[in-house]
Amino acid sequence: MADVWSDEQVTGALEGLPEWQREGDAIARTAKLPTFTAAIEAVRAVAEIAESRDHHPDMDIRWRTVTFRCSTHSAGGITAKDVELAAEIDRVLTELE
Numbered sequence: 001m002a003d004v005w006s007d008e009q010v011t012g013a014l015e016g017l018p019e020w021q022r023e024g025d026a027i028a029r030t031a032k033l034p035t036f037t038a039a040i041e042a043v044r045a046v047a048e049i050a051e052s053r054d055h056h057p058d059m060d061i062r063w064r065t066v067t068f069r070c071s072t073h074s075a076g077g078i079t080a081k082d083v084e085l086a087a088e089i090d091r092v093l094t095e096l097e
Contacts, residue, residue: 004077013083020086026058026071027078027086031093033064038096042066045092055081057089 005013010027014020020029033039043059043066050056058069068089070082 002072002075002079002081004072004075004079005083010078017083017086017090019090022078023069025077026069027082028067028069029086029089030065030067031097033066033093033096036064039064039066042092042096045096046089049088049092050085053081053085055085057085 010022014022014027020027033042039061043061046057046059046068060067070085071077072079072081
């Protein structure tokens with residue numbers, strides 16, 4: 001099981017992920033994509049990454065706006081897995097925005 005990060009570790013990690021914020025026991029980012037199709041593509045690309053890592057974010061899509069929330073539910077908080085996945089989500093969004 002992954003170790004839950006301290007508040008200090010999460011704060012430090014978020015300095016390198018400026019689009020992300022802490023929301024309780026998760027980190028979250030909302031992105032507005034140029035089209036609905038691009039938003040769906042972002043969700044699809046993140047789903048493939050999540051499947052390959054066996055670590056799945058919560059994803060909420062509202063037309064062109066997608067919100068991603070990462071938390072390691074089995075550990076009860078934010079872990080390295082979440083920060084690594086957030087960085088991958090940023091990479092996907094950069095390619096599609």
